Amino acid sequence: MTTELAVSLWRGAEQGRYETYRVPQRSSQTVLDVVTFVQRHIDPTLSYRFACRVGVCGSCAMTVNGKPRWTCRTHVAKVAGNGKLEIGPLENLPVIKDLTTDMQPFFEKWQQAKGVFAPTQTRHDAIAQIKPDTPARKAADAAIECINCGVCYAACDTVRWNGDYLGPAALTRAWTLVNDERDGGNIARLQAIAGAGGCHACHSHQSCHELCPQALNPTAAIAGLKRRTAAAYLKGEIKI
Amino acid sequence: MNVRLYVWQRATAAVMAPLVMLHIAVIFYATRHDMSAADILGRTRGSIAWAAFYGLFVLAVSIHASIGVRNVLSEWTPLNERRVDACAVFFGLVLVVLGLRAVAAVVLP
Numbered sequence: 001m002t003t004e005l006a007v008s009l010w011r012g013a014e015q016g017r018y019e020t021y022r023v024p025q026r027s028s029q030t031v032l033d034v035v036t037f038v039q040r041h042i043d044p045t046l047s048y049r050f051a052c053r054v055g056v057c058g059s060c061a062m063t064v065n066g067k068p069r070w071t072c073r074t075h076v077a078k079v080a081g082n083g084k085l086e087i088g089p090l091e092n093l094p095v096i097k098d099l100t101t102d103m104q105p106f107f108e109k110w111q112q113a114k115g116v117f118a119p120t121q122t123r124h125d126a127i128a129q130i131k132p133d134t135p136a137r138k139a140a141d142a143a144i145e146c147i148n149c150g151v152c153y154a155a156c157d158t159v160r161w162n163g164d165y166l167g168p169a170a171l172t173r174a175w176t177l178v179n180d181e182r183d184g185g186n187i188a189r190l191q192a193i194a195g196a197g198g199c200h201a202c203h204s205h206q207s208c209h210e211l212c213p214q215a216l217n218p219t220a221a222i223a224g225l226k227r228r229t230a231a232a233y234l235k236g237e238i239k240i
Numbered sequence: 241m242n243v244r245l246y247v248w249q250r251a252t253a254a255v256m257a258p259l260v261m262l263h264i265a266v267i268f269y270a271t272r273h274d275m276s277a278a279d280i281l282g283r284t285r286g287s288i289a290w291a292a293f294y295g296l297f298v299l300a301v302s303i304h305a306s307i308g309v310r311n312v313l314s315e316w317t318p319l320n321e322r323r324v325d326a327c328a329v330f331f332g333l334v335l336v337v338l339g340l341r342a343v344a345a346v347v348l349p
Binding site: 161162 | 241242243245246247316321
């Protein structure tokens with residue numbers, strides 16, 4: 001086991017370069033630990049984003065040796081077998097500085113996909129009784145653990161090719177709400193995701209499923225949306 | 241790709257699936273029975289059934305393939321949406337013309 005890691009970090013914005021730092025290797029060390037070491041001990045001008053450090057907030061996703069990962073829960077031993085790490089900002093998003101990306105396009109697409117709950121009742125109504133074992137509720141529950149980290153968005157080939165594509169996270173959120181029996185916004189939601197950048201742009205490459213840190217399956221959610229939008233289109237509920 | 245193109249592509253795929261199977265069966269039948277071109281033309285010429293079978297096949301293929309080509313052009317070329325649509329329609333029409341011409345050659349008496 002090497003005692004020192006060779007860590008290449010992206011420095012700059014859209015235009016920049018990788019710079020290499022020597023970081024002591026430790027047991028149970030995460031990629032976020034490595035980045036933090038560089039910022040605290042070598043170069044305090046390094047910019048990166050994190051918050052909880054325990055895989056809940058979804059802030060610290062970066063490109064690690066070519067793949068998007070949540071850095072706080074990615075052990076160095078898992079991804080740097082040869083003692084080398086190359087860490088860059090997430091793909092498919094504008095780079096602000098160093099390892100920090102602008103997440104605005106990612107969250108704007110959640111809005112475009114109508115990823116907001118549309119209530120059908122008010123606080124004055126009785127609390128809805130939801131059976132947890134119905135197929136619709138199981139489908140809604142499947143994706144509810146999304147932490148909005150952007151790993152799926154960065155991993156998606158279709159996002160890379162088509163800037164209008166809403167992406168796996170926004171569509172998975174839409175699928176959750178489509179299956180939520182308390183929600184009343186489905187026609188508008190299906191209409192929003194049935195156009196050129198919507199669910200039908202997905203090629204089912206499944207990079208989102210492979211790399212999702214929460215082991216969610218956005219590809220399956222998008223396949224469900226394809227079926228649901230097609231049915232709504234054939235019934236005349238949505239128009240193109 | 242939007243939901244309308246998606247439905248057309250899936251619907252034409254559903255039409256083509258049994259037609260492809262039957263087409264392959266026809267090929268096997270013709271080769272297994274050592275049928276000559278004259279034998280085959282003797283059965284297809286004047287046949288409304290074969291004209292309908294391969295005519296439907298050509299139309300389904302033309303729609304299906306042109307939607308696929310549209311997707312490729314849309315994702316892999318800098319062409320704008322209007323030009324992509326124009327190219328896809330042109331490609332589809334070429335397939336229709338070539339395909340129906342081939343069908344006519346074997347079914348017209």
